[in-house]
Amino acid sequence: MLDVTTKVVAVATLSDRPPIRLLGGLLTLRLIRNAGAAFGIATGLTVVLTLVALGVVIAILRTAARLRSVWWATALGLLLGGAAGNLVDRLLRSPGPLRGHVVDWIELPHWPVFNVADMAIVCGGLLSMLLAVRGVQIEGAPPSPKRAKPDETRE
Numbered sequence: 001m002l003d004v005t006t007k008v009v010a011v012a013t014l015s016d017r018p019p020i021r022l023l024g025g026l027l028t029l030r031l032i033r034n035a036g037a038a039f040g041i042a043t044g045l046t047v048v049l050t051l052v053a054l055g056v057v058i059a060i061l062r063t064a065a066r067l068r069s070v071w072w073a074t075a076l077g078l079l080l081g082g083a084a085g086n087l088v089d090r091l092l093r094s095p096g097p098l099r100g101h102v103v104d105w106i107e108l109p110h111w112p113v114f115n116v117a118d119m120a121i122v123c124g125g126l127l128s129m130l131l132a133v134r135g136v137q138i139e140g141a142p143p144s145p146k147r148a149k150p151d152e153t154r155e
Helices: 002-014 046-066 070-092 116-134
Strands: 020-022 027-034 102-107
Touching: 002 027, 002 070, 002 102, 002 116, 046 070, 070 102, 070 116, 102 116
Parallel strands: none
Antiparallel strands: 020 027, 027 102
C-alpha cells in the first residue's frame, strides 16, 4: 500500500515538471515510467516480467502457510509487497494490462531511478540471502539435537 500510495502522489505532483533536487542533490525526485526491469533492462519483455512477478507473488503466498520464522516472514513480506506493488503497475497502468510501465520516482547519485517497491525487493532479497547463508529455516530454527540427561546411561 505504501508503494501504491507514493506512486499516486508522485504522478500527481511530479508529472510535467522538472526533477526536484533535495538535500544538495543527494536525493532527486524524478518521475519516469519503466517498461523494463531493474536498471532499465529487458524493456521489450514487459509481458514476461509481469508473468514472473505474478509467479513470485503466487509462490510466496503458497509458502506463507509453512512460515514459522519471523525473519523469513519479514523477508518474504518485503518481497511480496515489492512484487505486488510493481505488479499493480504492470497490470493497471498504461499502455495496458500485462504491459503497464512501472512508476519510478526516487533517484540517488549514480543510481537508477527506483520506487518503494524496489526498495522492499532489495531489502527482502538481501535478508533472504543472509538467512539462507546462516541456515535459518522457513519453518523456524532447526531442532537442536536431543541430549541425554546426566543420570541417563547409554545402552
